[in-house]
Amino acid sequence: MRIGLLGFGVVGRGVYDLTASREDMTVAKVVCLEDVSLPDAEVTKNFQDVLKDDSIDTVIEAMGGLHPAYEFVKASIEAGKNIVTSNKALVATFYDELIPLAKEKGVCFRCTAAVGGGIGWLSELERARRMQTIEKVGGIMNGTCNYILDSMTRLGLGYDEALKQAQALGYAEANPTTDVEGIDTWHKVILSSNVAFGISLDTNTVPVAGISKITAADVENFTAHGLVCKLISTGKCAEGKVSAYVQPTLVKLGEPESAVPANFNLITLVGSASGRMSFYGQGAGRYPTAYNVVQDCADVLAGRGFYSPYGAKVAAENTDSMRYYVSGATDAWLEENAAERWNNAIITKPVTVEAMHAWRKENADAFIAAFAE
């Protein structure tokens, strides 16, 4: 396999290092905007140098972002090159364009590192669904949020302090919005649901609530009731109906999710034969993530290209009802649905996910957390 590597940042450099000693794959060209020289690969700033090189059969996209990643990946598929990418935003957004195009052109497309970094979650999910119906996927998919929530719970830090610590340790970006508002987790659960249920989820129908409004007083309330707050994603499929959402969730002490420390992930599937299976590990980092990119290349060499039979566009129907903890805002609708109060916060009667997220959209200062089912 001769590889054109797009992007030479955290993941790209890791891929270069992990492939260096392999005989079955060679990074032939690296597209990098900085001036870098590499002993074994040609470095170029121009993507066309990779696209036009017929000796390159596989493109690894490790740039991130939607553009120009989308244009580069699409052009590479059209030129008959296999694709391996770690870019969850790209794949979740353009799933129903890129996957069918790859099929039509007869090239492989893999993106294991896009969800769970070093955990081989998507490729295990692919194996799991060969044998059974997948009923549920999701869990803790973002290390930054888990680090912040864990520091607030165990060390009693405020949100700002916990975020600063995560930034100092390199777990959070200078602009943490994508992580703390749940967007990263949202991309990951959309992609996981697509693979698990053989569909293409309509992304507009998947609501997301993040953790940026949580306060130390909220965490004190949870601790007093034996609960731990985690950012949890859910994708479910039952009798043809799919539901999918991302929200802070209150889990009981003793549940596996409650014990996930620092920046770790815990991602779970429930299958009709296997029951619950969970995957725990480093959701990010240079070598854990590059490990799964290179694993995907090995799968491409073995002819394994796709995660699932590609299915129809499906809208999520989030009609499940659950109780919510709400702080930071109130109004007549919330008061009508209040069942009890914990200090300054309201605990609702069971309300639908759809209704609660619609309310939160109108009340941007509110923090909401669902009680785990």
Ligand SMILES: NC(=O)c1ccc[n+]([C@@H]2O[C@H](COP(=O)([O-])OP(=O)(O)OC[C@H]3O[C@@H](n4cnc5c(N)ncnc54)[C@H](OP(=O)(O)O)[C@@H]3O)[C@@H](O)[C@H]2O)c1
């Ligand atoms: N880091 C992780 O642990 C991790 C884990 C799982 C998945 N991922 C995913 O992997 C992807 C890459 O992440 P990363 O952490 O490696 O990001 P990164 O460190 O920012 O690296 C991206 C690299 O791509 C370069 N780049 C951007 N646009 C380019 C272009 N048009 N042509 C050539 N190079 C370009 C950037 O150069 P400049 O800096 O000059 O812009 C940068 O060097 C993202 O989609 C991310 O979500 C990352």
